[in-house]
Amino acid sequence: MSRVGRKPIAVLSGVMVKVSDHQVSVAGPKGELDAVVHRDISVELKDNQLTLSRQSNAKEQRALHGLWRALLQNMIVGVTQGYTIKLELVGVGYRVEIKGKKLQLLIGYSHPILFVPPGGITIQTPTQTSIIITGIDKQLVGQVAAKIRSFRPPEPYKGKGIKYEGEYIRRKAGKAAAAAGTK
Secondary structure, eight states: OOHHHHSOEEOOTTOEEEEETTEEEEEETTEEEEEEOOTTEEEEEETTEEEEEESSOOHHHHHHHHHHHHHHHHHHHHHHTOEEEEEEEESTTOEEEEETTEEEEESSSSSOEEEOOOTTEEEEOSSTTEEEEEESOHHHHHHHHHHHHHTSOOOTTTOOEEEETTOOOOOOOOHHHHHHHHO
């Protein structure tokens, strides 16, 4: 049996969970999330705990068992605490600001890049070189952060670009180091 899927999910106080057929709705102080669980996985709510079970011990169903347990746990954490990802801009002249509801990025191109965040996502810029992305849907927060990072991913020579906070960029030696090795 899946070790992850076997563990029950504690439903915290202030969180409402509705289970009907394969539809699961989770509502909390920060918002509401819905999911349609795979047809081979059954969800049961009993004594403020969600338990998941599967029909057979097939490899695919074992994987789905753990997956859906983790997804439902993320939904409960999202509506109670939310998720946050921080990005940093590294480079001379790189800066970011909020223009209305759009995020304006000046990252070395001839034009500014305007990014409109999807619904349910809030973006803050406490400084000109940092971005904070928050929301209740873990997948959507990560997807928005990856999209913003994709506009100028960090390059390995000088480390310029948009990177996650605390991300380590492996640096390469430039042409000077290669030329010094040939002499």
